[in-house]
Amino acid sequence: MSDKVKLTKEEAAIVQSLLDEGRSSVEYTLKQQVFDPNQWSGKLLPLRKLSFDSLVRAFYIGYEVDETPEERLIMLVQHYEQRLKTATSSQEAEFFDGKLKGIREALSTLNIEIKWITE
Structure with a gap:
């Protein structure tokens, strides 16, 4: 599947922040999402709603912000x-x-x- 994933504004802000931090932040986030997606709290809490596939696509294919x-x-x-x-x-x-x-x-x-x- 090569489609960009649709993210909420909050999810998009987190993904962009992690992308801006660099490759190690992205890889760490993906590993943690595999091991325990329910671990996220605080500003990363919206990541709980994302599937691993959606997170990978957001990081490597891109994303669109879904409007309310x-x-x-x-x-x-x-x-x-x-x-x-x-x-x-x-x-x-x-x-x-x-x-x-x-x-x-x-x-x-x-x-x-x-x-x-x-x-």
Whole structure:
């Protein structure tokens, strides 16, 4: 398998920190993950959730940071707002305005607050 692994922001920060420390930190971490993945504590606690395969792929193939649903919605709203501003017809403007209203209505219905979107 040659795909990059998706990591949370916390996991990605740890992996990058270990990569920055050098080869010996990476090798030590991999050995420890094989022997006892439940040993991690403190700032390394998120490593408990990673499989050995995922950790190896993150170190040697690479990783992508997985966005939270809130971050994805914020990016989507920003995109729709930009498209609304640059709409070239009233139909296009209504289309993106409707999408924005739909997102906000869904969040309101579910009683979910995302500061930048629901303010």
